[in-house]
């Protein structure tokens with residue numbers, strides 16, 4: 001075995017990829033669990049023997065994946081301080097740093113802010129609802145309307161003006177790298193390639209620009225333009241390495257090549273079978289295109305799977321072989337389970353009468369595996385994966401009822417909670433004079449005496465040159481200006497405006513002291529200033545007494561979260577591409593804007609993970625429950641067809657290392673009606689690979705020998721036999737399962753008495769909550785239409801509460817339109833309806 005720790009434990013193919021010469025292009029293609037990320041990170045560590053860390057750029061697609069890569073590199077070379085100088089991050093994160101540092105070369109200001117999906121939706125909603133758009137529709141001959149679709153009888157053109165749809169179309173257009181309206185013909189020939197489509201696009205881009213915002217697609221496009229114009233800024237880069245390359249879009253392929261302009265040294269890693277982001281415009285054929293661009297690229301295949309048992313892989317391979325659009329031909333997946341003992345442990349296919357029974361089964365199994373396995377399995381070893389966040393709702397409730405702690409990946413995050421988001425919006429105003437979205441959110445929260453008419457006036461630009469914050473100052477301190485622009489404002493509102501401006505300027509004064517204070521202290525001081533001047537803590541304390549929402553606790557948690565952000569930042573600091581150009585507030589905002597992985601680090605500990613299949617990408621757990629695996633959810637085709645769904649199920653099943661449970665219910669309740677359901681057709685013909693669990697048939701107990709082989713497979717200590725509670729003697733079981741007997745429990749769960757009332761268990765950890773804003777308190781950005789805003793909190797555990805009324809004391813007088821649900825990719829669907837207690 002190789003003595004070099006970087007090369008130790010690599011198999012032959014992995015070794016070949018890691019030690020390949022610096023110069024040239026390499027594609028490492030392989031299936032799940034074959035060590036692609038391990039190989040890439042080992043190659044980075046290996047290259048650092050000859051290349052300065054600051055000249056290596058490593059990119060991936062999620063923050064979680066980027067953090068994982070950095071930590072794996074650190075583990076490989078623990079004593080090498082150079083690791084902190086590596087440029088490791090997401091495409092968006094790395095590009096944004098270049099834009100901050102060099103954006104002025106293409107006319108951008110250094111104070112750009114990222115428009116997150118909430119901001120995008122708010123802006124688009126305003127555009128499509130504006131009087132100006134109505135006029136344009138008439139002008140362009142769109143005379144009939146059905147729902148959100150408008151038709152032009154003369155040209156027979158239709159356009160769907162649903163804001164989400166518009167954003168999706170524009171994103172699709174930009175992900176190809178296009179910015180000129182004439183290119184709409186190439187991407188959306190029948191809809192946006194029309195005068196009205198072009199008008200909507202231009203308006204949207206103008207709005208972003210006016211607000212000093214860039215959306216996620218702009219970050220990539222503008223960096224592409226920057227690198228094209230100024231290749232000198234990446235002349236130091238000697239190696240570009242990209243993980244999960246099958247997820248790259250057209251423009252990200254272009255960027256990869258541009259970043260490597262100086263040397264052409266590119267290593268990419270990918271698996272076309274795991275391409276599940278077509279809806280985000282990923283182009284798995286980019287791997288082939290890259291090969292075309294560099295015909296001498298060397299392709300290295302990895303086939304040994306180090307994650308899963310062979311029975312799990314057999315199902316996964318059986319599934320993916322049927323992909324009609326499969327790129328790169330058939331590939332094997334051989335388990336490295338040397339003992340083969342896990343062969344006995346076939347994945348379970350379980351069928352239930354209802355989703356409720358299915359959920360109860362999953363909760364019971366989880367509890368059993370955790371409580372009866374001694375120290376072998378923890379809650380954090382288990383994951384429940386579903387096609388959508390909504391599909392796991394029943395399981396989530398069941399876990400809660402049974403006191404099983406859990407976290408929701410891709411769910412609403414700590415920073416999305418109403419009270420936390422408000423603080424972040426204040427940070428944004430401190431950062432930028434021009435962030436009208438954030439100004440609108442904070443200016444009347446808490447109430448400062450503005451009515452809707454005054455707010456509209458305050459927030460409507462008087463000209464293109466004056467920033468919105470400067471304009472507020474003019475309204476506050478220049479009577480002539482007020483008269484000139486027709487603002488009649490009451491004395492108390494004028495005082496409110498003065499307080500608001502002073503609050504923000506006070507924060508800016510603190511920011512100027514950043515160098516002396518250090519980043520974390522500086523931001524904590526800004527936070528304290530905001531809390532003091534808004535009275536937020538007092539308001540929350542007065543209203544938190546009897547509620548379980550723990551908003552006050554969340555405010556306190558912001559402090560520890562700030563420390564966490566700066567700790568990470570310190571790790572990443574020391575001369576990366578451009579961190580030194582960001583002030584501490586920008587560092588924080590960047591980290592929040594790009595932190596869309598759904599991982600809620602504020603509350604992480606020993607918990608079961610509930611995740612969408614998409615959010616589970618790149619992760620692994622010893623035990624996976626694939627729930628709701630019915631035709632209606634998995635294989636429903638979607639925009640991008642059944643093959644994409646097949647790949648998604650493939651990704652999902654291959655997250656399991658040791659035990660895999662696939663389940664479904666044969667009836668669903670939809671809008672109060674029962675509907676029949678069946679197992680996803682994607683698994684038809686593969687049933688023989690499973691152990692079935694229908695009313696107890698075919699289920700097994702876990703013997704001592706099995707526990708031992710599980711421990712060996714997971715390379716964990718074998719638990720003390722005395723701690724093991726074999727199924728028949730299990731005592732710690734959920735309330736309903738008196739006849740519990742290990743895996744045979746399914747039948748008792750299926751036939752349990754229905755409607756038995758149970759007291760909900762309320763876990764001690766903070767639970768996310770949502771905010772809804774009374775529509776009568778909002779003022780439009782572009783016109784006076786009323787909009788709604790909610791930031792992302794779900795109510796996972798509580799029985800449903802009556803919807804608060806508009807007069808409820810739990811209302812937050814937000815003043816600008818932000819869309820009704822704050823969502824990050826893969827977040828929970830369904831109503832979110834909580835309010836902050838501003839009075």
Ligand SMILES: Nc1ncnc2c1ncn2[C@@H]1O[C@H](COP(=O)(O)OP(=O)(O)OP(=O)(O)O)[C@@H](O)[C@H]1O
Pocket residue numbers: 009010011014030031032033034035036037038039271274305306307617618619654
């Ligand atoms: N040569 C090896 N020896 C032992 N374990 C390995 C080896 N290569 C990879 N592994 C382990 O296998 C698991 C999967 O590796 P990794 O996450 O790098 O795979 P991947 O190909 O990136 O997976 P996916 O595409 O499914 O996310 C990890 O736990 C890793 O440590």
